[in-house]
Amino acid sequence: MAQTTWHDGAVDDHGLVAAVLAGEQEAFRSLVEREQGAVYRACLRILGRPHDAEDVAQESFLMAYRSIGTYRGDGPLGGWLMRIATRQAFRRLGQRRDVAELSPDLPIGAPGGDPVAATLAGEQQRAVRLAVAALRDPYREVVALRFFGELSLDEISAATGRPLNTVKTHLRRGLEKLRPLLGTEAAA
Amino acid sequence: MTRPPFDPRDADTQPVELDPVARELERYADLTAGELPDSLAERVMASVAHEPTPRRGLLAALFGLIGADRGAPRLLLVGATMALGVLAVVLAGQIAGLLPDEQIGPSPSPSVIELPSVSPSPSPTPSAEPTATPRTTRSPRPSASPSASPSDDDERETPEPDETAEPSDDDNSGPGGGGGDGDDNSGPGGGGGDGRDGRDDGGSGSDSG
Numbered sequence: 001m002a003q004t005t006w007h008d009g010a011v012d013d014h015g016l017v018a019a020v021l022a023g024e025q026e027a028f029r030s031l032v033e034r035e036q037g038a039v040y041r042a043c044l045r046i047l048g049r050p051h052d053a054e055d056v057a058q059e060s061f062l063m064a065y066r067s068i069g070t071y072r073g074d075g076p077l078g079g080w081l082m083r084i085a086t087r088q089a090f091r092r093l094g095q096r097r098d099v100a101e102l103s104p105d106l107p108i109g110a111p112g113g114d115p116v117a118a119t120l121a122g123e124q125q126r127a128v129r130l131a132v133a134a135l136r137d138p139y140r141e142v143v144a145l146r147f148f149g150e151l152s153l154d155e156i157s158a159a160t161g162r163p164l165n166t167v168k169t170h171l172r173r174g175l176e177k178l179r180p181l182l183g184t185e186a187a188a
Numbered sequence: 189m190t191r192p193p194f195d196p197r198d199a200d201t202q203p204v205e206l207d208p209v210a211r212e213l214e215r216y217a218d219l220t221a222g223e224l225p226d227s228l229a230e231r232v233m234a235s236v237a238h239e240p241t242p243r244r245g246l247l248a249a250l251f252g253l254i255g256a257d258r259g260a261p262r263l264l265l266v267g268a269t270m271a272l273g274v275l276a277v278v279l280a281g282q283i284a285g286l287l288p289d290e291q292i293g294p295s296p297s298p299s300v301i302e303l304p305s306v307s308p309s310p311s312p313t314p315s316a317e318p319t320a321t322p323r324t325t326r327s328p329r330p331s332a333s334p335s336a337s338p339s340d341d342d343e344r345e346t347p348e349p350d351e352t353a354e355p356s357d358d359d360n361s362g363p364g365g366g367g368g369d370g371d372d373n374s375g376p377g378g379g380g381g382d383g384r385d386g387r388d389d390g391g392s393g394s395d396s397g
Contacts (some may be wrong), residue, residue, distance in 0.1 A: 040228060156261060
């Protein structure tokens, strides 16, 4: 199959997976190029550090390559991949907490040149990250896939194999648990 | 892939109080949409190039995850564990097969201890004739003083199984033995699930860590 076919997006997820299983690594490259932005952003939102996010995104793609034979095609391949990536990112975050964090995270979207504003923004972002990471599964997974992984609820439902209403319930409960952690109770 | 904005209906009859939480998360996500590193795809493909072609199926993928990257030691560990398990099962089977039938089931030996005073035989030699009295469970060795003395207890606690086997047909006196009937009915009945069965798991814990 010609290489341009993969990059044209003319092949669906099943065809892509079949090609990868047939040994065509270029098919996997097209998947990487298609999904790398979303995967990297999700990892960055969970981890807060670009270098870590890049590492975990790479690990996630590698893990997806090794286990692509288990993809059953229930939902989009991007959702399946995003689930792997968010799990890996939370796992890395847990390992990182075991090591003492010596320096606070810098804000990812640098707010101008004001160091005070930058520090405050960094602290606020860190608070959001830690609050989401402190949730228990399945609430954490649903919140992360929805807000960090840019998946719709239908895609989350397909990726996790849970009914849509269950996903909605998990999202609501996750947000309820986040409310005191994020300090948004007064605003409500 | 672009993230659809949060809709209150997403969160299943979401109360209004949760709206600020969702907005905060969306704001955070917008701020942290960092620049994608150029080399990511190349790095991924470089690492994939050393990988064997993935295979279809859960078991194949499992072996791929075990074997690749972590090397042979983990694979050896899994193999050794499985071999140990098989060996344990085989050994248990052989031990059960080696036990003679007499040793499986009720043992008559405890009755010997319980009945020394029932009929102390006046003759110093053991009588081979079966009697209706429970003397069949008596000590096989002749005792000079059959009356129970503390010093003789040790000798009477070691009966020969072949001597007690023959009269025990009509004897029925052994209160001992009595292995368990094995009817324990102790099944715990399965623990709670992990809430991933697709249903709404009712009790969401209150502690979120």
